[in-house]
Amino acid sequence: MRHQAYDLHMHSTASDGTLSPLDLLERAVQRSLQVIALTDHDTVEGVRQLIAEAPDKLTVIPGAEFTCVWRGRVVHIVGLGLSLESEVLQTYLKRLDLLREERAEKINQRLMKKNIPSLLGLVNERAENSVIGRPHFAQAMVELGIVNSEQQAFNQYLGSGKVGDVKVDWPELSDVLAVIRESGGLAVFAHPTKYKFTFTKIREFLADFAELGGEGIEVSYTGISPSHHHELIRMADMFDLKVSAGSDFHSPKHHWTDVGRFMPIKKDVPHVLDALM
Ligand code: AMP
Ligand code: MN
Ligand code: MN
Ligand code: MN
Secondary structure: OOEOOEEOOEOOOOOOOOOOHHHHHHHHHHOOOOEEEEOOEOOOOOHHHHHHHOOOOOEEEEEEEEEEEEOOEEEEEEEEOOOOOOHHHHHHHHHHHHHHHHHHHHHHHHHHHOOOOOOHHHHHHHOOOOOOOHHHHHHHHHHOOOOOOHHHHHHHHHOOOOOOOOOOOOOEHHHHHHHHHHOOOEEEEOOHHHOOOOHHHHHHHHHHHHHOOOOEEEEEOOOOOHHHHHHHHHHHHHOOOEEEEOOOEOOOOOOOOOOOEOOOOOOOOOEHHHHHO
16 A cells, blocks of 8 residues: 555654654655654653654644543544643643553553563553553563563453453543644544444444534544445545544554555545645
């Protein structure tokens, strides 16, 4: 698949990615991208550096991927065009950092009950200067030889419904949409087909999302099938949402993905880039 000239969903070491913001920038330049958004989980810590170092030919859009709940189910919302100075945003992200730290302690305790040694030291080391997530536990488990791969760590211990999938009080969708709006950003529903929602459920979600001021929906990303891609474009039209796309890049070790690598949106439909540029 050819590289697109933009990528509106990528992670760095500021959350669970393995490239520093500057290494990610270098990769985007190598791939001749013209517009990128860094969308780390619940943080904008990497964004400032990217903006400072980006060459003139590359536009950096400040972003973040917000974890929240809708009807009790965890969903991800990408905020694009956020104002980094926004106090509402800063206060919100501080709260999330604490929530994730408390959650990490709970995950550790739950794993210890399954006779896994305490991972917290290693996890904190790996997540130093970044927002803590389950992938840091997966990395620690590989490092200690408890599992052979990060994927195995998710399959056995950390994935949905497993012992390390600790429930915490993530913010509600409506809270996140308010924070994004008040920070001058635009809200995009991230990777709709990655939640095990039926298409009926996705439509129900989108009705609420649009009603609450959500403006965009990702219709192309790593792993989506062509038929789902076309179905999501139809839904964007149905709910008057702009389309967005990105690789959800985390690491060069994931050879099936890369920055700017996703199915091109061939249809001429309203795009979030029209609103952002
Ligand atoms: P967290 O924000 O701590 O809940 O971690 C979520 C992140 O973990 C996602 O953004 C992915 O990077 C990764 N992840 C979640 N579920 C899986 C899975 N089943 N297999 C591999 N990685 C996963
Ligand atoms: Mn992630
Ligand atoms: Mn996500
Ligand atoms: Mn992501």
